[in-house]
Amino acid sequence: MATLRNILVSLFLLACLPVQADTEIITLNFRLGEQLLPVAQSLIGERGKVTAHENQLIVSAPAEAIGELREVLVQLDREPRRLLISVDSQDRALRGDGDYRTLDDIPTDDDMQRPPSDGPATTRIIRRQTLGNGTGIRRIQATEGHPALIQTGQIVPLESTTTDAYGRLQQQTHYHELVNGFYATAYVIGNRVEVTLETRRDSLAGQQTNRIETRDSSTRIGGNLGEWISIAEVDESGDSGQAPGNRRYSTEGPRNLGLRLKVDILQ
Secondary structure (H helix, E strand, O other): EEEEHHHHHHHHHHOOOOOOOOEEEEEEEOHHHHHHHHHHHHHHHHHHHEEOOOOEEEEEOOHHHHHHHHHHHHOOOOOOOEEEEEEOOOOOOOOOOOOOOHHOOOOOOOEEEOOOOOOOOOOOEEEEEEEOOOEEEEEEEEEEOOOOOEOOOOOEEEEEEEEEEOOOOOEEEEEEEEEEEEEEEEEEOOOEEEEEEEEEEEEEEOOOOEEEEEEEEEEEEEEEEEEEEEEEEEEOOOOOOOOOOEEEEEOOOOOOOEEEEEEOOOO
């Protein structure tokens, strides 16, 4: 009788257990696990856990969820394609005033190479265009899955004081680049594109014109290939914590000036 009771208790406990998660190692052919980890984590969600190691994804989730992930990876784990990323800034979003100059005002070679934050690939600015009404359009070649630097910074004067050999004070001015831009890493899934934006904003620290503050943030956007995607707004109203002529870039708050992005596949 005791044996029957033990069997019934065991069956009851088994029935109450959650669905057992499977653990699989998915080996990628063309991508690193870290590159596809955000997409995999978004797809699996709370159904399981995904980690990355070199060119592998380690997935612990129900078999159905792993199957869905494999179907998506078929589209993503392929030889990276060449992309053309266009960035449109409306009005004077990328222009400077007064003693400030934007990076567009500095002579730039059209074939200048810019290294990404990681990975062997480079990005190349192949064209810069500034329309008469102040609208700026930049087109940048990039490799799918590798970050492309889209820079909208400024050059600002910084002052310092030194003492010469006779003890006299000498004031010197040098120029520092404030990087107000972002790295865009794009992935193409069918007719859609997913873009991870890593934003960096440098600014003068209040009224202290010799100190630079840096703020970083990250976000993801998505849209259709070949269509403009709104990614940010530029607030030029200013505040007491910023020096005159500075701009504040944000994805929230009042809408003054627009910044949008478009991704096309290069044939």
